[in-house]
Structures are given as structure tokens and as C-alpha cells.
Amino acid sequence: MIVAEGLHFSYGSSPVLQGVSLVARPGRVLGLLGPNGSGKTTALRMLHGSLAPSSGRVSLAGRPLAALGPREVSRQLAVVVQESDSDSLLTVREMVMLGRIPRLRSFQRTGAADHHAVDASLARVGARHLAGRRYVELSGGERQRVLVARALAQEADYLLLDEPTNHLDIRYQHEVLQLVRDVSDSAVVVLHDLNLAARYCDDLVLLSEGRVVASGSPEEVLAPELIESVYGIGATRTFVDDGVQLLFHPLHQESTA
Numbered sequence: 001m002i003v004a005e006g007l008h009f010s011y012g013s014s015p016v017l018q019g020v021s022l023v024a025r026p027g028r029v030l031g032l033l034g035p036n037g038s039g040k041t042t043a044l045r046m047l048h049g050s051l052a053p054s055s056g057r058v059s060l061a062g063r064p065l066a067a068l069g070p071r072e073v074s075r076q077l078a079v080v081v082q083e084s085d086s087d088s089l090l091t092v093r094e095m096v097m098l099g100r101i102p103r104l105r106s107f108q109r110t111g112a113a114d115h116h117a118v119d120a121s122l123a124r125v126g127a128r129h130l131a132g133r134r135y136v137e138l139s140g141g142e143r144q145r146v147l148v149a150r151a152l153a154q155e156a157d158y159l160l161l162d163e164p165t166n167h168l169d170i171r172y173q174h175e176v177l178q179l180v181r182d183v184s185d186s187a188v189v190v191l192h193d194l195n196l197a198a199r200y201c202d203d204l205v206l207l208s209e210g211r212v213v214a215s216g217s218p219e220e221v222l223a224p225e226l227i228e229s230v231y232g233i234g235a236t237r238t239f240v241d242d243g244v245q246l247l248f249h250p251l252h253q254e255s256t257a
């Protein structure tokens with residue numbers, strides 16, 4: 001279980017997180033939602049320790065994150081963020097092998113078990129055929145699969161993903177999130193698309209201006225009045241396949257929800 005309690009953080013004098021608390025339970029996908037600049041990425045970075053809160057705390061499986069070493073953190077958390085160009089010369093196989101590094105001891109070389117884990121991870125995301133290709137030459141959707149494979153190769157308890165559907169077409173958006181559900185049922189995912197969040201997440205946390213304004217099931221969080229007050233756009237709620245979905249109103253129309 002990942003527990004964040006009362007996280008505060010500022011960049012300079014601008015407060016970004018103002019007392020954010022959340023719980024990511026094992027076996028569930030938690031969606032982190034909120035408008036641009038509401039603090040989602042900052043909060044996610046605190047969950048995996050790449051940023052420390054100015055006050056508040058994060059614990060993993062009951063132990064304070066701040067007291068855990070990087071190796072221990074990487075056994076529990078695997079992070080999927082967009083890659084920079086610095087990795088551009090790597091092949092897909094090499095990229096996924098990077099996921100094994102936290103599991104190696106100092107100066108230990110990769111061995112048969114690591115190669116097996118890389119093959120198994122690529123197979124799970126349906127990307128074995130890409131193994132010899134250069135990462136930089138892949139499409140956005142293929143890259144996302146490879147990044148998820150790298151996180152899987154790490155064999156961590158939780159996947160943490162920051163906007164994994166960014167730049168993907170609608171089919172790949174669904175594929176990547178279905179993949180997350182298929183391969184790891186313990187995940188925290190930052191999403192912009194509220195309907196994707198409703199479909200693929202078990203629990204949602206909605207941030208606004210650095211504060212949690214709602215948390216709970218998609219049905220509880222995606223209430224039209226709340227969405228309108230946070231995002232400034234009217235919405236009507238409907239149900240598809242027993243799940244909540246929103247229809248948004250063009251800005252000149254009044255909400256009928």
C-alpha cells in the first residue's frame with residue numbers, strides 16, 4: 001500500500017501541493033486527475049521519492065519512503081514517464097534491460113535471469129518483435145509498450161505512470177491502459193481524460209490547485225457539478241457498460257446535468 005499524508009510542496013514561493021493525502025491500495029488502479037498545473041506530476045514524483053515534500057510523508061508497505069534506500073524503493077515501485085532523447089541510441093532490448101539495473105548488485109553484470117525477464121516483459125506487452133529496433137524509431141504507441149515492458153522487467157509491486165496516453169491515438173490510449181490493467185493491477189496513473197479514468201481506474205483522486213477536492217470511486221468523483229466547478233466545463237453523466245462516462249458541453253451551452 002502507498003500512503004501519502006498531508007503533502008505540502010512549493011516551487012519557490014508558489015505553493016503547488018497544499019496538504020495532499022491519498023492511498024493507493026494493492027490490486028487496484030488509482031487515477032490521479034486534475035486540471036493543468038493542479039499538482040498531479042508533483043504528487044506522483046513524491047510517491048516515488050524523486051521529490052521530497054516540505055512537510056507530510058509517504059510510506060510504502062507501512063515504512064516511510066524517506067527511510068528506504070533506492071534499491072528497496074525500486075523493488076516496490078516502477079515508474080513510467082516519457083523518455084528524453086538521451087536514450088535514443090538504445091535498442092528496445094537495451095531499454096527494457098535498464099529496468100533490471102536496480103535489481104543488480106554493484107558491478108554485477110546482467111545474466112540469464114535478466115535476459116529471461118526482458119524477454120518475458122516484452123512478450124507480455126506484445127513487443128518481442130520490436131526487440132532489435134532502435135527505441136527512437138518507434139511510434140508513440142510502440143514506445144509506450146516498451147516503457148511499460150521496462151517497468152515490468154523491474155518486477156516491482158506497483159506501476160506509477162505519468163500520462164501514459166499522451167500523444168497516443170484513441171486505439172492506443174485504450175490499449176495502453178488495458179495493458180496496465182492486464183499486467184499490473186496495482187498502479188497509480190496520472191490521466192487527463194476523465195472517461196478513460198472512469199473506464200480503467202478503480203479509485204480516483206481529483207486535485208485542484210494543489211488540494212484533493214474529491215476521492216473515491218469513479219461514480220463518486222466524476223459528479224457533473226464537481227467537474228464543472230473544477231474544470232469550468234459543463235458535463236452530463238451517463239452510464240456505459242455499467243461504468244460512468246461524461247459528455248462535455250461546449251463552453252457556450254449551459255450545463256443540463
Ligand SMILES: Nc1ncnc2c1ncn2[C@@H]1O[C@H](COP(=O)(O)OP(=O)(O)OP(=O)(O)O)[C@@H](O)[C@H]1O
Pocket residue numbers: 011016034035036037038039040041042043
Ligand atoms: N520545476 C519547476 N519549477 C517551477 N515550477 C514548477 C516546476 N514544475 C512544476 N512547476 C509548477 O508547479 C505546478 C504544478 O505542476 P505539475 O506538473 O505538478 O502539474 P500537473 O497537474 O501535472 O500539470 P499538467 O496537467 O499541466 O501536466 C504548476 O504551476 C507548474 O508550473
